[in-house]
Amino acid sequence: MIGVDWGTSSLRAYRLAPDGTVRERREAERGIMTVPPGGFPAALREAVGDWIAAGEDRVLLCGMVGSRQGWVEAPYLACPAGAAEIAGATIRVPFEGARVRLVPGLTTCDPAGVPEVMRGEETKIIGLLGAIGEAPEATLCLPGTHCKWVRIREGRVAGFATYMTGEVFAALSAHTILARTMDTEAPPHAGAFDRGMARARQKGGLLHHLFGVRTQALMGELPPEQGESYLSGLLIGHEVAAALEAGVAPPIHLAGTESLVALYARALGAFGIPHRIHDPDAAALGLALIGGCLGDTDW
Amino acid sequence: MIGVDWGTSSLRAYRLAPDGTVRERREAERGIMTVPPGGFPAALREAVGDWIAAGEDRVLLCGMVGSRQGWVEAPYLACPAGAAEIAGATIRVPFEGARVRLVPGLTTCDPAGVPEVMRGEETKIIGLLGAIGEAPEATLCLPGTHCKWVRIREGRVAGFATYMTGEVFAALSAHTILARTMDTEAPPHAGAFDRGMARARQKGGLLHHLFGVRTQALMGELPPEQGESYLSGLLIGHEVAAALEAGVAPPIHLAGTESLVALYARALGAFGIPHRIHDPDAAALGLALIGGCLGDTDW
Numbered sequence: 001m002i003g004v005d006w007g008t009s010s011l012r013a014y015r016l017a018p019d020g021t022v023r024e025r026r027e028a029e030r031g032i033m034t035v036p037p038g039g040f041p042a043a044l045r046e047a048v049g050d051w052i053a054a055g056e057d058r059v060l061l062c063g064m065v066g067s068r069q070g071w072v073e074a075p076y077l078a079c080p081a082g083a084a085e086i087a088g089a090t091i092r093v094p095f096e097g098a099r100v101r102l103v104p105g106l107t108t109c110d111p112a113g114v115p116e117v118m119r120g121e122e123t124k125i126i127g128l129l130g131a132i133g134e135a136p137e138a139t140l141c142l143p144g145t146h147c148k149w150v151r152i153r154e155g156r157v158a159g160f161a162t163y164m165t166g167e168v169f170a171a172l173s174a175h176t177i178l179a180r181t182m183d184t185e186a187p188p189h190a191g192a193f194d195r196g197m198a199r200a201r202q203k204g205g206l207l208h209h210l211f212g213v214r215t216q217a218l219m220g221e222l223p224p225e226q227g228e229s230y231l232s233g234l235l236i237g238h239e240v241a242a243a244l245e246a247g248v249a250p251p252i253h254l255a256g257t258e259s260l261v262a263l264y265a266r267a268l269g270a271f272g273i274p275h276r277i278h279d280p281d282a283a284a285l286g287l288a289l290i291g292g293c294l295g296d297t298d299w
Numbered sequence: 300m301i302g303v304d305w306g307t308s309s310l311r312a313y314r315l316a317p318d319g320t321v322r323e324r325r326e327a328e329r330g331i332m333t334v335p336p337g338g339f340p341a342a343l344r345e346a347v348g349d350w351i352a353a354g355e356d357r358v359l360l361c362g363m364v365g366s367r368q369g370w371v372e373a374p375y376l377a378c379p380a381g382a383a384e385i386a387g388a389t390i391r392v393p394f395e396g397a398r399v400r401l402v403p404g405l406t407t408c409d410p411a412g413v414p415e416v417m418r419g420e421e422t423k424i425i426g427l428l429g430a431i432g433e434a435p436e437a438t439l440c441l442p443g444t445h446c447k448w449v450r451i452r453e454g455r456v457a458g459f460a461t462y463m464t465g466e467v468f469a470a471l472s473a474h475t476i477l478a479r480t481m482d483t484e485a486p487p488h489a490g491a492f493d494r495g496m497a498r499a500r501q502k503g504g505l506l507h508h509l510f511g512v513r514t515q516a517l518m519g520e521l522p523p524e525q526g527e528s529y530l531s532g533l534l535i536g537h538e539v540a541a542a543l544e545a546g547v548a549p550p551i552h553l554a555g556t557e558s559l560v561a562l563y564a565r566a567l568g569a570f571g572i573p574h575r576i577h578d579p580d581a582a583a584l585g586l587a588l589i590g591g592c593l594g595d596t597d598w
Contacts, residue, residue, distance in 0.1 A: 176470050203410070212414075235506065
């Protein structure tokens with residue numbers, strides 16, 4: 001089968017063996033934002049038309065391609081959900097020459113009844129389950145623009161919570177007075193990250209701690225080349241503290257961009273929480289596993 | 300004497316009687332950002348030259364005019380500080396035809412040793428002390444872009460903490476995915492504000508609660524015309540919760556823009572904290588009181 005991880009800004013396509021082995025892979029800057037209305041069949045053919053012509057007649061798509069802004073909206077599936085439930089909730093889209101299905105996103109509610117959503121991460125999570133192992137409970141943390149903390153129970157996604165940390169970092173460091181306190185060209189500074197993280201564990205709350213970035217810079221206590229790392233430590237520290245307070249089962253399994261995962265690992269270490277780092281490139285395996293749950297007549 | 304509240308974007312000038320009565324007032328869009336380097340004497344003469352020519356030879360300036368970006372930097376004065384200490388720390392700037400002095404900002408440290416600063420608010424606070432009354436301890440909250448929570452002890456500023464709430468609200472509502480969830484033309488919605496505020500008191504932390512603005516909008520649970528009020532309630536709720544946790548002495552005395560003060564009053568009410576609202580236009584009286592502490596030879 002063919003698996004495609006089709007996000008907002010890029011498209012990654014995999015030609016997959018039945019056991020999940022990647023026979024061929026491709027990547028293109030052909031995210032859904034670049035596809036005009038009605039243009040999805042043509043964009044898919046452009047990306048993998050030769051594989052289809054060579055006999056692959058099953059294509060499974062995950063990511064934002066299944067959102068309201070994508071090809072067709074694949075409605076969110078409620079947790080708990082594992083590979084079988086996700087496969088059962090895929091939806092078919094019309095395409096000539098192959099059977100094409102969209103993976104749904106997942107939804108859950110936090111204890112207060114506020115909804116949560118993910119789209120794309122569910123497939124990576126399924127791909128990571130094998131590496132996480134057989135523990136009846138586990139916690140997966142996927143750092144990024146919108147960081148996901150995922151509760152795994154008996155091989156299924158039991159629930160999850162999203163933290164807007166990455167996007168808040170970007171907005172604050174570019175569009176507030178804090179921008180003036182930062183040399184954004186400077187390399188990461190571990191000591192400043194640790195100071196920001198330690199600050200997050202003190203009283204006062206994030207909205208107060210943020211002003212401290214400004215005042216410490218003003219008073220010469222935080223050089224511009226340390227500003228970004230301090231802010232990063234402050235925000236990740238607040239996120240980790242809140243996630244731990246909400247209750248997570250250690251060890252924490254981390255997967256994501258290497259540099260970002262290293263920061264979360266550092267933060268978890270400071271909190272004394274055991275953690276393990278996994279290969280983030282799990283979407284192909286997740287697509288294979290979800291696709292593998294579909295019998296020939298399901299496609 | 301003449302008092303001038305000279306901030307980043309505007310200039311307010313007062314011709315003051317010795318008892319603090321405002322004889323004349325003026326306002327101009329002549330904030331320090333509009334003044335070219337070296338242009339402050341000319342800008343002051345333009346604003347109040349006729350009053351000086353008419354015999355007023357003492358001019359006291361407060362606000363960002365005393366910052367590094369202003370006329371001359373008036374170094375921050377450490378708390379505790381009242382009108383007398385502030386008057387003693389004013390600095391003289393050269394000006395032909397009048398004695399012109401700059402009010403310093405204030406600085407303090409929070410319990411963890413992180414510095415705090417204010418500039419301009421110290422003068423308003425001095426002007427508000429009379430209205431606050433004679434209690435040995437009081438808390439003043441000055442909502443704004445950078446909201447100040449001020450501890451008053453025996454008529455002096457004992458310490459304070461700043462929350463970046465207003466600026467964070469602006470950055471998040473304009474420069475993150477939350478912008479898509481909001482109709483910024485809609486009038487305030489009290490029910491949505493209350494829902495946001497209630498959310499702030501639940502577990503999960505601000506970075507998680509922010510994503511809930513997005514998900515609730517996505518799920519049709521938060522209409523666009525309620526998005527801004529919900530976010531406002533969420534942020535102010537987090538601020539008030541953190542300030543109360545840090546320890547403040549009720550009642551809380553509020554002074555600031557009417558609409559914003561009303562939101563803080565609503566939040567404090569929800570937390571069951573008594574509060575009083577004061578006339579925010581206290582800079583003129585503060586300037587008069589600080590100026591009144593200066594003897595003729597001090598000028």
